[in-house]
Amino acid sequence: MDDARKNSVEAVADTRTARVTSEEALAMHAEGRPGKLEIRLTKPLITARDLSLAYSPGVAAPCLEIHRDPSLAYDYTSKGNFVAVISNGTAVLGLGNLGALASKPVMEGKAALFKRFADVDSMDLCVNTEDVDAFVNAVRYLGPSFGGINLEDIKAPECFVIEQRLRELMDIPVFHDDQHGTAIVAAAGLINACHLTGRDLKTVKLVINGAGAAAVACAELVKAMGIRPQHVILADTKGVIYRGRTEGMNQWKSAHAVETTARTLAQAMEGADCFMGLSVKGAVTPAMVRSMAPNPVIFAMANPDPEITPDEARAVRPDCIVATGRSDYPNQVNNVLGFPFIFRGALDVRASTINDAMKVAAAEALAMLAREDVPEEVAGAGAGPRGGASLRFGPDYIIPNAFDPRLISRVSPAVAKAAMESGVARKPITDLARYARDLAGRLDATAGAIEAIAENVRAHPRRVVFAEGEEEKVIRAAIAFRNAGYGTPVLVGREDRVNATVAALGIPLGAGIEIQNARVSEKNGAYADWLYAKRQREGFLLRDCQRLVNLDRNVFAACMVANGDADAMVTGVTRSYAAALEGVRLAIDPAPGTVLFGLTLMLARRSGTVLVADTAIHERPDAATLAEIAIRAAAAARRIGQEPRVAFLSFSTFGDPKGSIPGNVRDAVKLLDQREVDFEYDGEMAADVALDPDLRAKLYPFCRLTGPANVLVMPGLHAAHILTKAAPRLTSAQTIGPLLMGLSAPVQIVGMEAGVNQILDIACLAAHAALPK
Ligand SMILES: NC(=O)C1=CN([C@@H]2O[C@H](COP(=O)(O)OP(=O)(O)OC[C@H]3O[C@@H](n4cnc5c(N)ncnc54)[C@H](OP(=O)(O)O)[C@@H]3O)[C@@H](O)[C@H]2O)C=CC1
Numbered sequence: 112m113d114d115a116r117k118n119s120v121e122a123v124a125d126t127r128t129a130r131v132t133s134e135e136a137l138a139m140h141a142e143g144r145p146g147k148l149e150i151r152l153t154k155p156l157i158t159a160r161d162l163s164l165a166y167s168p169g170v171a172a173p174c175l176e177i178h179r180d181p182s183l184a185y186d187y188t189s190k191g192n193f194v195a196v197i198s199n200g201t202a203v204l205g206l207g208n209l210g211a212l213a214s215k216p217v218m219e220g221k222a223a224l225f226k227r228f229a230d231v232d233s234m235d236l237c238v239n240t241e242d243v244d245a246f247v248n249a250v251r252y253l254g255p256s257f258g259g260i261n262l263e264d265i266k267a268p269e270c271f272v273i274e275q276r277l278r279e280l281m282d283i284p285v286f287h288d289d290q291h292g293t294a295i296v297a298a299a300g301l302i303n304a305c306h307l308t309g310r311d312l313k314t315v316k317l318v319i320n321g322a323g324a325a326a327v328a329c330a331e332l333v334k335a336m337g338i339r340p341q342h343v344i345l346a347d348t349k350g351v352i353y354r355g356r357t358e359g360m361n362q363w364k365s366a367h368a369v370e371t372t373a374r375t376l377a378q379a380m381e382g383a384d385c386f387m388g389l390s391v392k393g394a395v396t397p398a399m400v401r402s403m404a405p406n407p408v409i410f411a412m413a414n415p416d417p418e419i420t421p422d423e424a425r426a427v428r429p430d431c432i433v434a435t436g437r438s439d440y441p442n443q444v445n446n447v448l449g450f451p452f453i454f455r456g457a458l459d460v461r462a463s464t465i466n467d468a469m470k471v472a473a474a475e476a477l478a479m480l481a482r483e484d485v486p487e488e489v490a491g492a493g494a495g496p497r498g499g500a501s502l503r504f505g506p507d508y509i510i511p512n513a514f515d516p517r518l519i520s521r522v523s524p525a526v527a528k529a530a531m532e533s534g535v536a537r538k539p540i541t542d543l544a545r546y547a548r549d550l551a552g553r554l555d556a557t558a559g560a561i562e563a564i565a566e567n568v569r570a571h572p573r574r575v576v577f578a579e580g581e582e583e584k585v586i587r588a589a590i591a592f593r594n595a596g597y598g599t600p601v602l603v604g605r606e607d608r609v610n611a612t613v614a615a616l617g618i619p620l621g622a623g624i625e626i627q628n629a630r631v632s633e634k635n636g637a638y639a640d641w642l643y644a645k646r647q648r649e650g651f652l653l654r655d656c657q658r659l660v661n662l663d664r665n666v667f668a669a670c671m672v673a674n675g676d677a678d679a680m681v682t683g684v685t686r687s688y689a690a691a692l693e694g695v696r697l698a699i700d701p702a703p704g705t706v707l708f709g710l711t712l713m714l715a716r717r718s719g720t721v722l723v724a725d726t727a728i729h730e731r732p733d734a735a736t737l738a739e740i741a742i743r744a745a746a747a748a749r750r751i752g753q754e755p756r757v758a759f760l761s762f763s764t765f766g767d768p769k770g771s772i773p774g775n776v777r778d779a780v781k782l783l784d785q786r787e788v789d790f791e792y793d794g795e796m797a798a799d800v801a802l803d804p805d806l807r808a809k810l811y812p813f814c815r816l817t818g819p820a821n822v823l824v825m826p827g828l829h830a831a832h833i834l835t836k837a838a839p840r841l842t843s844a845q846t847i848g849p850l851l852m853g854l855s856a857p858v859q860i861v862g863m864e865a866g867v868n869q870i871l872d873i874a875c876l877a878a879h880a881a882l883p884k
Pocket residue numbers: 201202203204205206264265266267288289290293320321322323324325326346347348349359388389390391392394412413414415435436444445446447
């Protein structure tokens with residue numbers, strides 16, 4: 112094994128806290144198709160016609176159009192979503208000059224992160240030269256293929272010259288990630304660390320170890336954000352960069368040289384408030400950390416191993432805030448939080464460059480996001496050694512987690528907005544709120560569909576009763592509901608129990624959340640009388656009603672909604688769906704003239720949102736019920752902005768093969784024919800026929816649906832359950848629901864396994880259903 116290989120393997124393997132071994136990493140990279148990337152087609156290339164369109168002769172048409180108007184390259188090619196990750200391998204992470212070929216795993220990794228986190232298509236280009244002119248020439252002519260250039264792991268000072276020259280030569284954003292991506296993320300973390308430790312940037316004393324690509328850019332950005340130049344000391348392999356130093360200097364280091372008597376890193380760190388390490392593993396000793404100011408802030412960002420580990424730093428300074436570039440410690444300050452989202456925003460407005468305003472906007476958006484409550488899927492998504500422990504703004508959570516699905520819809524719009532305001536956007540976005548929503552849906556379809564509804568609810572906050580108010584996850588959902596601006600949550604439960612759970616959680620309940628103890632509520636008498644009046648001819652005595660209102664939280668909560676004391680209700684985590692529904696039904700009837708059914712939203716990456724019904728109530732619906740479900744489900748589709756195309760599903764398609772179940776389904780279609788509804792529908796048909804218009808065009812050209820079905824009416828509960836429960840486990844589809852449809856008041860029942868986010872989403876949907884129509 113040569114030295115470089117040995118170093119890189121050991122760098123991964125000898126780390127006590129590493130979650131992966133070098134063997135695992137090598138096996139992963141070698142498994143199946145080697146590496147981490149492949150290219151996929153976005154257009155069919157199946158038939159001779161496809162070939163004629165995609166290639167000669169058809170391809171001539173877009174060529175000629177682009178020749179006529181170069182901006183059309185963004186319409187007819189992948190340019191607008193395509194970024195090159197380019198390196199010569201002279202500063203591969205903190206491993207040193209490994210050369211272009213050995214940098215390829217990192218560059219493939221960066222390209223993979225672009226896709227995973229921001230749906231930016233990307234390819235790595237490893238350029239085998241250390242000569243600045245040769246490198247610049249290799250890259251400068253590639254502009255036509257790409258919407259942006261991400262330079263990576265090129266050592267200083269060459270990287271400064273290369274980036275500057277390419278920025279001048281190219282008309283697309285050229286961004287050296289190790290400089291600016293790192294600076295943006297580090298600045299965001301620093302803003303929050305200073306906020307937590309009560310520091311004002313103007314008085315902060317910062318030491319940066321390293322004076323290369325990342326360090327110089329960090330120094331520049333934090334100075335631009337308010338830290339005084341004389342308060343920032345840089346050090347490199349030769350020690351402190353003081354004014355007058357001659358050894359190992361260059362113009363970029365000179366620009367940050369300060370008057371100081373400190374000559375060594377240890378001397379510089381004495382009394383410093385903050386430290387940023389952008390150098391190599393182990394460059395900082397515990398003694399240096401011990402000498403820092405109270406509540407020191409330590410960002411040891413060298414990769415893959417930090418300048419000092421968090422454990423070592425905390426051992427000598429338990430009062431420190433510490434961050435690293437790694438994902439297996441809290442506070443990962445790594446440019447992965449920046450470059451995918453920065454390029455997303457820049458590409459979407461066709462920015463000609465990524466300027467300082469866009470960088471500052473990204474840093475501020477990142478900093479602000481960390482101060483919000485953290486979604487549960489983030490808390491549980493490998494967010495460090497604490498596993499699924501709850502994350503909230505504080506010393507161990509100063510920066511968002513890379514898996515936070517909100518990053519794309521917060522950082523990219525901030526960058527796009529700054530590009531527009533600073534005049535570098537060539538295709539401005541007029542509706543930024545909608546852009547943010549679309550971005551959320553681009554990666555996380557659930558978020559996309561819910562976000563529009565959520566926006567509406569935020570504009571018209573509602574009062575929602577959470578029937579199981581003593582449950583921890585319900586309390587967390589209620590707090591999130593209040594914080595999200597959806598309205599006032601009402602927790603049904605005993606105050607002492609609720610307060611004890613809140614205390615254990617360590618999150619203050621705060622204002623704007625009510626607790627209703629059903630047993631001692633002043634409303635009890637009125638609710639019992641009301642329920643008795645409603646059910647007295649169905650075998651219920653007054654005392655039965657009193658007992659139900661006192662003891663059954665679902666009955667009490669449903670009485671609140673039915674009597675106008677709350678707008679909507681959510682329940683389900685402590686009792687089965689059927690049991691919860693039974694309690695609710697005592698107080699709330701189905702809406703007159705409609706049908707009660709369950710509607711599940713299936714959010715699939717490729718096909719978008721599909722509504723499936725009935726997924727909760729009718730085991731074998733008759734034709735009239737199926738027709739009614741179709742009408743209601745179509746209306747629900749319209750409410751979430753979809754023009755309904757309803758398919759009545761079966762195992763058979765238009766009579767083939769024959770059987771008894773399709774008879775019901777066919778009759779439902781006939782019933783709709785008689786009612787002259789205002790949406791598309793057809794059936795019976797198999798699911799593939801419903802979802803695939805090409806297949807329909809070939810085999811059933813008479814079918815009345817004009818596109819893929821987006822409302823699937825199921826022939827029975829068995830098929831509905833199989834579909835909605837299997838799909839999320841077999842595919843990347845996600846489901847929301849079943850949502851209870853057809854009650855006279857908005858009540859939703861979640862599954863007992865529901866997490867905080869699901870409860871929150873369902874409560875938001877319930878609130879939405881309570882909005883005036
Ligand atoms: N967490 C993150 O997101 C990121 C982390 N990094 C990390 O930052 C480090 C530097 O990367 P980059 O700027 O691209 O590389 P460069 O090669 O451009 O710069 C390296 C710098 O580190 C200095 N250095 C090396 N060893 C020591 C030492 N023992 N003491 C003090 N200074 C030292 C060098 O000093 P000299 O000038 O004297 O040679 C040089 O200034 C790497 O570990 C990298 O992984 C980089 C980007 C992002």
